[in-house]
């Protein structure tokens with residue numbers, strides 16, 4: 356199943372780029388991950404088969420392993436049969452409008468910023484770091500959640516304080532770094548470098564902060580094969596880099612600055628991308644993806 360037809364009787368709350376949210380009768384959330392893939396802030400017209408199940412199963416695996424570090428929003432995986440594997444019931448939270456990013460290595464917008472300013476999203480860093488270098492210690496580089504189709508914007512810690520208050524900001528930062536540290540160690544034991552990742556947190560009515568959304572998937576994280584890690588150039592990765600590379604190659608015929616929608620993906624790009632997601636799942640969990 357590539358689309359997510361509405362489950363009977365549930366109120367549809369929100370369509371994100373990848374997930375659909377519904378409200379259950381009990382006031383909780385049914386969060387359904389589709390097979391949609393986004394790149395360059397566009398949702399592509401071609402789905403990646405099984406991606407929704409892979410992301411959901413990988414998030415559940417991580418939530419369980421990190422339960423000692425942070426409480427999370429998952430209530431149950433008891434969902435309608437047609438959504439099995441790709442959906443969870445979770446607590447409906449008041450989400451912080453902040454993308455909580457942790458970076459342990461230099462890549463992406465952190466690298467761009469470092470090359471331009473010598474700091475990583477406002478956080479000082481030593482000179483001489485390369486593309487893919489490990490940072491002296493992991494840093495919190497928050498971003499604001501952009502509306503659909505727009506790019507998330509890195510913001511300073513002060514903006515987080517102004518947005519959510521000093522105490523929650525400090526808690527978001529320390530939780531983000533604690534969860535990143537624990538996950539980085541788990542991933543490395545399995546031969547994967549967790550270069551960076553993005554978390555979303557929300558608050559329960561009684562004020563408890565819980566880890567929500569998806570966690571530590573190829574959509575929210577940069578995973579690199581540890582045995583190939585070598586700073587100085589872009590790293591091989593288990594994510595949608597293959598899709599991005601194809602979209603920006605002459606083969607796609609697409610100009611990402613044209614404002615046009617990206618073209619459909621050819622079958623070989625779909626298959627290679629699916630294989631990356633499966634490989635990330637299998638290498639992290641040590642289990643075959645069924």
Ligand code: ATP
Nearest residue numbers: 370371372373374428445446447448450503567568
């Ligand atoms: P947006 O929905 O803002 O466009 P997105 O494209 O990343 O962002 P998806 O990841 O497809 O969206 O959908 C997930 C949505 O569900 C996000 O808006 C996320 O903030 C929200 N969400 C995740 N967990 C919870 C929760 N426990 N309670 C309320 N909202 C949640």
Ligand code: MG
Nearest residue numbers: 371372373568
């Ligand atoms: Mg999301």
